[in-house]
Amino acid sequence: MTKFVQVKNFINGEFTDCVGMLDSFNPATGEVWAKIPDSGQNEVDAAVNAAAQAFPGWSQTPQAKRSAILQKVADILESRFDEFAVAESRDQGKPVSLAKKMDIPRAVHNMRFFATSCLNYQEKANYMDIPGALNYTTRLPVGVAGIICPWNLPMFLLTFKLAPAIASGNTVVCKPSEMTSVTAWMFCEVLNEAGVPPGVVNMVFGTGPKAGDALVRHPSVPLISFTGGTATACLIKAAIATQCKKLALELSAKNAGIIFEDADLEKCIPTTIRSCFVNQGEVALCTSRVFVQRSIYDRFLEKFIAEARAIKVGDPSEPDTWMGALVTQEHAAKVVGYIQQAAEGGATIQCGHGVVKLLYLLQGYFVRPTIITDVKDDDVIMQEEVFGPVVCVVPFDNEEEVVKRANGVQYGICVALWTSDVGRLHRVARKLEAGTVWANCWLVRNLYMPFGGCKSSGVGREGAVDSMEFYTDVKTVCVQIE
Ligand code: NAD
Numbered sequence: 414m415t416k417f418v419q420v421k422n423f424i425n426g427e428f429t430d431c432v433g434m435l436d437s438f439n440p441a442t443g444e445v446w447a448k449i450p451d452s453g454q455n456e457v458d459a460a461v462n463a464a465a466q467a468f469p470g471w472s473q474t475p476q477a478k479r480s481a482i483l484q485k486v487a488d489i490l491e492s493r494f495d496e497f498a499v500a501e502s503r504d505q506g507k508p509v510s511l512a513k514k515m516d517i518p519r520a521v522h523n524m525r526f527f528a529t530s531c532l533n534y535q536e537k538a539n540y541m542d543i544p545g546a547l548n549y550t551t552r553l554p555v556g557v558a559g560i561i562c563p564w565n566l567p568m569f570l571l572t573f574k575l576a577p578a579i580a581s582g583n584t585v586v587c588k589p590s591e592m593t594s595v596t597a598w599m600f601c602e603v604l605n606e607a608g609v610p611p612g613v614v615n616m617v618f619g620t621g622p623k624a625g626d627a628l629v630r631h632p633s634v635p636l637i638s639f640t641g642g643t644a645t646a647c648l649i650k651a652a653i654a655t656q657c658k659k660l661a662l663e664l665s666a667k668n669a670g671i672i673f674e675d676a677d678l679e680k681c682i683p684t685t686i687r688s689c690f691v692n693q694g695e696v697a698l699c700t701s702r703v704f705v706q707r708s709i710y711d712r713f714l715e716k717f718i719a720e721a722r723a724i725k726v727g728d729p730s731e732p733d734t735w736m737g738a739l740v741t742q743e744h745a746a747k748v749v750g751y752i753q754q755a756a757e758g759g760a761t762i763q764c765g766h767g768v769v770k771l772l773y774l775l776q777g778y779f780v781r782p783t784i785i786t787d788v789k790d791d792d793v794i795m796q797e798e799v800f801g802p803v804v805c806v807v808p809f810d811n812e813e814e815v816v817k818r819a820n821g822v823q824y825g826i827c828v829a830l831w832t833s834d835v836g837r838l839h840r841v842a843r844k845l846e847a848g849t850v851w852a853n854c855w856l857v858r859n860l861y862m863p864f865g866g867c868k869s870s871g872v873g874r875e876g877a878v879d880s881m882e883f884y885t886d887v888k889t890v891c892v893q894i895e
Contacts, residue, residue, distance in 0.1 A: 418447035418500075420594050420618055422456055423601035425463035426611025431456055435591060435619070440506030440738035441729050441777040447504070449594040452619035457586070457627040460615035464557040464584040465633050467612025472554045472582040474610075476532060483528035483580055485607035491521045493603065497596055499730075501568060504593040506738035506778065507692050508729045515692075520568040526860045527576035530877040545895030552885035554582030555659060559634040561625050561649075562597075563641045564590035564740050565695040565800075571597055574638045577880035579613055586615045586634065588625050592740055594618045621645060629653055636884070639663070640697075642798075643824075643869045661873035661883050663697070664866060665798045666826040669819035670703040671809075671841070672713060676831035680853065682713070686720045688829055688855040690782045693739050694802035697870075698827050698849075698856060702795055703806045704815050710808040714786070717806065718764050721782040738777040739801055745778035748801030752783055755794040755805075761787045765802070790818055798824065812841060820846045825867030829855045848874075 420437075421428040431450030439446040450456065471479070490497065497520075498512035507516070538549040558578045562570045571589060578585050589597040597616055604614050617624050621641075629637050629649050639649055640663040650660070670685055688700040705713045729737035739745040752766050762768050765783025783803045788795055795805055809815040819828055827849040832838050842850040848866045849858065858864070863874040873883060 417445060418595055420447055420449040420598040422450050422452060422460070422618060423598065423604075423614070423616040424456070424460045425467075425615065426605060426609075428601070429456075429459070431618075437504065437592065437594060438741065439503045439777070440740050441503075443742065443776040443778070447595050449591060449598075450618045452617040452624040454627045456617050456619070457624060457631060460586045460617045461557055461628075461631050461633050463612040463615050464586050467584045467610060468554075468556055471579070471584055471610060471613045474582070476582075479580060479582065480528045480532055482608055483524050483576060486603055486609065487521045487524035487528065489603045489606050490517070490524065490600070493599075494518075494521075497568065497599060500595045500599060501593075502729045502737065504595045505564060505567060505695075506729060506740055507695075508731075508734045508737045510732055510734065511692060511737075516566055516569045520572040522860070523569070523572035523576045526877070527580045527880070530861075531577070531580035531881060534878070534881045543893065546891070546893045548889055548891045551888050551890060552581070552881070553888060555636045555884060555886055556583060557634050558583045558585045558636045558638060558884060559628045559631070560585050560587040561621075561628065561637070561639045561641065562587065562589050564592040565692065565697070567593040568596045568600065570640050571600070573875065574640070575614065577875070578638070578884045579609075581881055581884045583636070583884055584613045584615075586617060586628055588617055588619070588621075588628050591618065591620045626652060629658075630656075632656065635659060637661070638883070659883065661865075661875065662871050663864075663875070664869060664871045665800075665824055666697045666699070666866065666870055667702065667796065667798050667822040667824040668698065668700050668827050668829070668847070670700040670829040671815050671819055671831065672703065672705045672709070673812075673832040673834070673837065674706040674708045675833045676709075677833060677853070678709070678713065678716065681831045682716050682720060684855050685717065685829065685831075686724070686782075689804040690721065690724060690736060690802045693736055693780070694782075694804075695740065695800055697866075700829055700855075701799060701804055702819070702822075703804055704809045704819060705806060706815075707808040707810055714763070714784075714806055718784055721784055722764050724782050726779055726781055736782065736802060738779050740778070742778050744801070745780055748780055748799055748803060751794055751797070751799045751801075752785070752803060755785050755788060755792065758792060759787065760785050760792070760794065760805075763806075790821055796822055812837065816841060816844045820844075823869040826870045827851060
């Protein structure tokens with residue numbers, strides 16, 4: 414008999430049963446590998462009550478002690494590194510090697526980073542031109558924070574929200590994605606072992622429309638930090654339209670790469686391969702439209718296709734696998750549907766799905782890195798988020814034109830810009846409608862810097878200072894002592 418991982422809710426420091434359970438599939442095999450709670454209003458109520466009761470104690474715990482507990486969480490997580498990487502891969506489909514290199518180290522780093530940055534947050538103070546008048550700010554945690562995460566980087570994104578939230582004295586109720594719940598559940602053991610007091614972090618598992626909706630609507634949850642799709646964010650905003658809640662939204666993307674003729678292709682091509690296909694293209698920062706200056710278009714395309722073809726797609730547990738499986742059968746079907754629609758509309762599929770058969774025959778949800786050309790800017794494949802290993806490569810002629818075309822989508826998380834002309838780099842970076850511009854690099858960002866999207870890609874910013882500001886309410890104290 415198959416033995417499933419039995420995920421339980423984590424409420425008030427204890428693992429609790431839930432009546433209904435959902436199947437969670439291993440994307441590489443198509444088999445159920447975990448059963449997760451199908452939580453609803455009752456479970457969310459219990460979690461919010463636990464968080465509300467823990468709030469007075471935790472918010473008054475000295476900052477240094479909160480910081481030390483977060484550091485302990487990081488240490489324990491680091492000591493269980495391999496176990497977490499394997500579970501993350503089974504849940505999400507990514508290669509274990511990637512989880513070891515990216516997801517789990519970053520989760521550890523998030524805990525450590527916010528454990529220390531909360532100690533260094535600076536308040537503002539001003540003397541006024543009125544005798545004895547001094548104004549200063551002080552910050553207070555908001556209360557119970559509702560944290561809702563997607564499936565693509567489960568531990569990475571959970572800790573990116575949870576660490577600053579609890580570091581600044583809030584208590585939290587988290588709702589991980591129903592597709593990738595196992596590592597969040599394992600993490601609860603780490604929290605207990607590290608001495609996080611009961612109720613400070615609560616985890617309810619289940620679907621968005623049931624558990625997620627109950628959490629966002631809950632009147633005792635004054636703050637929601639959500640990462641996921643733009644369409645879901647609109648539902649959340651509508652659901653809480655009659656309540657005043659603090660809201661941070663990190664949403665969908667359609668990121669551009671812009672490659673000028675003076676780019677260093679030796680560096681640009683491997684980095685662009687990574688920016689398009691890492692984690693099966695399931696990163697909101699991935700590039701999905703590559704604009705290449707016409708004079709180097711053919712040269713770029715030839716090398717780019719050759720590198721994409723060389724990517725090893727297959728069993729995520731093999732150390733040399735570079736790309737694993739897409740998260741679910743439905744998601745893989747959606748990605749393939751976009752490729753087919755583009756082909757039917759006259760696009761050329763240069764490599765990938767439908768061109769080369771996967772040599773690796775598992776029952777999982779595998780799609781090869783797919784490069785598409787001969788598309789127009791207003792084609793669906795150039796406008797909508799695919800969120801898979803699919804990229805369109807198109808030529809451009811000049812700077813002004815490419816800025817306009819790169820900006821011509823509803824989303825704006827990031828752009829990867831490649832040029833050796835420093836003047837152009839700064840000029841173009843300023844004109845791009847995106848929360849982050851990578852210049853001659855990708856994914857090189859310090860946690861101190863603001864992170865978030867423009868336009869339909871998000872509201873609010875995270876990152877050291879911004880997170881500390883989001884998870885607290887500022888109070889201005891105005892004193893006159895004469
Ligand atoms: P999703 O919007 O379907 O789900 C995200 C989370 O919201 C899940 O936990 C889900 O259960 C929950 N949810 C769904 N409906 C809900 C509702 N009505 N009320 C409350 N919660 C609800 O997104 P997904 O498919 O899990 O993730 C992929 C999306 O996330 C992509 O669009 C991707 O670009 C985006 N994403 C953005 C960032 C970023 O930093 N901007 C990072 C990662 C992923």
